[in-house]
Amino acid sequence: MDPDTKKLYNDGLAFYEQGKIKEALDALKKVVSLYPDYPDVHNALGLAYSLSGNHTEAINSFKRATELNPNYIEAYVNMAIIYNEQCQFEEAIASFEKAANLETKEKGFSPQIRAKLANTYRQLGDTYYELQNYKKARDEYKWAAELAPTFLDIKLKLAKTYLQLADFDNTEKLLKEIIEKNPKYLEAKTTLGLCYYRQNRFDEAKKQWQEVVEQESSNIKAKSYLQMLKEKENDKKV
Numbered sequence: 001m002d003p004d005t006k007k008l009y010n011d012g013l014a015f016y017e018q019g020k021i022k023e024a025l026d027a028l029k030k031v032v033s034l035y036p037d038y039p040d041v042h043n044a045l046g047l048a049y050s051l052s053g054n055h056t057e058a059i060n061s062f063k064r065a066t067e068l069n070p071n072y073i074e075a076y077v078n079m080a081i082i083y084n085e086q087c088q089f090e091e092a093i094a095s096f097e098k099a100a101n102l103e104t105k106e107k108g109f110s111p112q113i114r115a116k117l118a119n120t121y122r123q124l125g126d127t128y129y130e131l132q133n134y135k136k137a138r139d140e141y142k143w144a145a146e147l148a149p150t151f152l153d154i155k156l157k158l159a160k161t162y163l164q165l166a167d168f169d170n171t172e173k174l175l176k177e178i179i180e181k182n183p184k185y186l187e188a189k190t191t192l193g194l195c196y197y198r199q200n201r202f203d204e205a206k207k208q209w210q211e212v213v214e215q216e217s218s219n220i221k222a223k224s225y226l227q228m229l230k231e232k233e234n235d236k237k238v
Helices: 003-017 021-034 039-052 055-068 073-085 089-107 111-130 134-147 152-164 168-181 186-198 202-215 220-237
Strands: none
Touching: 003 021, 003 039, 021 039, 039 055, 039 073, 055 073, 073 089, 073 111, 089 111, 111 134, 111 152, 134 152, 152 168, 152 186, 168 186, 186 202, 186 220, 202 220
């Protein structure tokens, strides 16, 4: 790259850092026209496009960067982030996994990639859960939980999915694990109560919900479940 173009490239990067996106795009597009085979320039242009809201061109730029350099980890991550923001979760996962595999070869699996990939699996799981496709939701949450075993919110989502599938053993096992890690995780205790309730283990369910109310008297969900259980008990007496 000749000195004048190098200066133009640096100016484009500086404009990007300053939030001057139009100026950054103008400069970087000129650099790309002069040196179309520089992956770093395409990656920088993709970042500028993403801030301008032009996600299609951002993806195209990141793709070009990875075509020129198939080992370009940063470009795969940047592309995955855009896919994720557009709710294209499967494409996001593919890009994250490519970046993750490259990182593993070079220096091990980074916590940053691991967390981003786990959250993308979680979001895809959320989508399947909302569609009531609980088997696919379970699979996505399992991947997320394996990548981020300390993320208790992901494990709770997985436990709730097991519950929807009437897989009570795995539900109970996972919820107890969550509660052991964080005894104040009241939503996990409430869900464990529901797991017991659906197995007709009413005394155990009642115990969980009472403990939740004792810790948080305003917990509407646990109080509602206790009322539901009370009405069930009353019906039996009639």
